[in-house]
Amino acid sequence: MLAFFYALIPVVLITALGWLLAKQNFLAADGWRAIEKLVYFIFFPALIINVLAGASFETVPWAMVLVLIGSQSTLALLGLLAKRADDGPRKGSIIQSNVRWNTFVGLSMGSALFGEAGLALMAIAVAVLTSTANVMSVLALTHFAEASEKKKPHILMDMIRNPLIVSCVVGIVLNLMGIAPSGIAEETLDILGQATLALGLLVVGAAVDLEAFKRAGRTTLTWSMVRLLVFPIVALAAGLLINLPSNSLAIVAIAAATPTASSGYILARQLGGDATLSANLIAVQTVFSVLTMPAFYALFLLTQA
Template sequence: MLELLLALWPLFALIVAGYLLRRADFPSEAFWPGAERLNYFVLFPALLFSSLAMAPLDNPALPRLALAVGLGLGLAWLALLLVRRMCGWPAGRFGAFTQGTLRFNTYLGLAAVGSLYGAPGLGLAALLLALMVPAVNLLSVWSLTAERGVSARSLLLPIIKNPLILACLAGALVNLCGLGLPGGTDRLLALLAAASLPLGLLCVGAALKPEQLRGEVSALGISSAIRLLGMPLLAGLVAHALQLPALESSVLVLFFALPTAPTAYVLTRQLGGDSQLMAGIITLQTLLAAVSLPLLLRWLG
């Protein structure tokens, strides 16, 4: 347990630092949106590209990993549809709960995988992102626009333009073509990638809104329990049923146990969803993950 805490506490220390820095208005309020854009469009794609470009794509466990992702997300999505029918949620509320259940904080996930499992874990995490990011974005957009009706173009365009998805596709293409990262390209990408995770975790902390925890206590608690406890349990059962190797099982369960992504708030607000509920879900899940993740990882061994 001590080793897990030593690996994870610096990650949450950066999240707390980001929150305190924004509260202190340092360096300025205008800094954080620019930092998020730099990370989202440049630094983080560099990390994903380099990880996938060097990942072992011929790993025989990968087809099972793809099947596990499909089963896990599919079962969770069917459960959400059933609960929506029972509770009569409007699209705005349904979209917030969908993102609180299916979306995940990629910055925290990759930082945790890198600390615990090193380069092999990061390669598998990049592959997981290539599988999960398009599916989760598609379901998030659909859930927020279900009542208004949505065209195939409006569903697919955000996915096609997503820099994380493009980086994953490009890295996989370079890998499959055997091009490698010659001429110091690997070092350049490593420098960009090294800046991504610390800046991303600071931005996660800066986006926290504790004031949004005052309302809808039961809804926030249920969403957090499902995401931080129910989803990793589902992933663990799927991994066991498919007999995934130990490292693949651990990385899969870890990603299903992450708190939801701060970018879910932006998407919810843009598409007219319940942004106040979404902000509360993001904040509470991120705070509770400081306790749930070490306990989960100890359970994983």
């Protein structure tokens, strides 16, 4: 358990530094958006390709994939069952909050705890949960949005162009073909990838709006607890039920216990969701996950005792 705190504390500190830098206007809002774009389109894909192409998988962890998708789908269903008072844009934002997860936090924790093997498994989780989260979020936000003349997004095309999904496919294909990057190519990808986690966490911190945390109401608190508690409980239970290997179960527990992704606010604003509720959910979950993530990792350790 001590190893988990050694891994978590730097993540919290770097995220807090991002928040402080944004609070002090160290960079303009456009500067943070530019960094986020660089991470999303360049650094993150380089990391994923390099890790997956060189990973040693005896078999593709299909059981882990099924647990993640099943748990995520359960959270989407719970959002659909929200009381009628939450119909409309609020419901779209609730469902999106339930199914999204913070990839930067997950990758940082997986890497710090389990090294390259953990990073590779977490990259698989990124591919799986990012793909399904995008589909579920877009469908929910557009379906429950108020009538609008905005052009509906093309979900399939958006997935095909998603740099995280594309990089996962490229990395896995290279792995299956036995063509891992080497020499200059490997070194270049490695240098680019090294920028991912630090910059990613800084961007996460910069996006946290503590004013949103202060104005959180019952709906925000209720659905934040659903996301932070039910997702990892379902994922852990399913993983134990099908006897997931210890390393895969640990990755499932960490991925499911992360807060929702900060990018959800932008998508809610673009697709007719309740952007204010999304901002509140992101802020509350980011703060409380500092407590819930260690609790679920401790629960995972108890299952391995």
